């Protein structure tokens with residue numbers, strides 16, 4: 001199924017007068033504060049968030065999965081789903097693939113299919129956290145960190161294979177997330193496991209094309225519950241530093257222990273030019289993979305405050321991070337959930353762009369925490385929804401993506417096309 005521009009336009013027309021009124025009101029308020037609204041609209045329109053191929057089916061927990069039907073059954077259908085999102089919000093113009101779940105049988109045809117939806121290929125993701133059929137050695141006790149060289153070699157070869165597929169599709173980065181770790185004290189030698197991981201990553205790194213980046217993702221626990229080899233940003237940063245200038249840390253919002261100051265991590269990594277990738281989601285307890293902004297929109301705003309600061313810093317050698325949503329949906333329609341996530345990201349980004357950075361810096365210099373809070377919260381409490389809607393309208397997207405999705409009866413159409421029992425390949 002595809003949603004044509006005509007449908008979106010006629011849907012927009014119904015609410016256009018009301019939208020124009022709210023936007024004009026907001027624009028006036030912002031201009032009174034000497035905020036360049038046109039510049040902010042331009043920034044929002046230029047912000048694309050990649051959708052991972054595994055977020056398009058109904059996620060589950062280890063206790064159960066409750067699919068809603070019409071899930072994508074192939075790589076082509078996954079791209080069709082991301083195409084639907086991109087048609088509705090014009091902000092999801094990239095797809096992130098996972099090998100072996102998304103091995104392209106004909107890379108040329110897949111690229112053409114992606115281009116027909118206006119999509120490009122974001123970071124490639126390797127998988128050494130599961131055993132695949134026909135695999136010689138098991139990853140039960142680790143992959144890149146494994147005690148056996150044969151297992152490590154197999155995991156390194158897999159990552160090289162992922163780079164190979166990525167090159168065929170025009171991707172420019174590889175994300176490595178490892179489940180390697182131990183669940184019982186004494187089970188693993190921390191130092192040796194980390195050293196073996198570094199050596200394996202070095203083998204992958206030398207294979208990386210000149211214009212590629214390697215993202216090292218960290219996570220404090222799960223699936224292992226005693227120790228994780230790459231447990232935190234410090235360990236990831238250490239590895240990225242050892243590897244070289246093409247290696248970066250990847251921050252996943254759900255991969256922190258409760259109350260971690262993620263915005264500070266962002267600030268430090270960007271200062272060092274080492275924040276390469278960013279995975280959005282929200283959580284209450286752990287890696288809950290909830291809709292972005294569902295739980296802690298203020299934290300998301302504070303994180304964006306640092307991201308904007310880092311991106312504005314002319315002296316910074318940090319590349320523009322690769323943005324991706326990394327979530328899994330057990331209750332919601334996955335596509336509606338992704339639309340909500342992208343909107344939450346845009347809202348936080350827009351609010352961070354409203355911050356009067358000069359005044360904030362003055363307040364800091366004068367040690368005035370009251371004024372600093374006033375400045376931050378003035379931006380955060382501004383209802384920027386009309387601004388985001390206007391950015392979408394200008395880009396040819398829907399003023400109200402979720403409502404348009406429902407009115408187009410997308411899920412019903414997908415179920416008719418693919419069947420009520422169609423299950424997404426992958427997780």
Ligand SMILES: [Mn+2]
Pocket residue numbers: 177217252279326
């Ligand atoms: Mn992630």
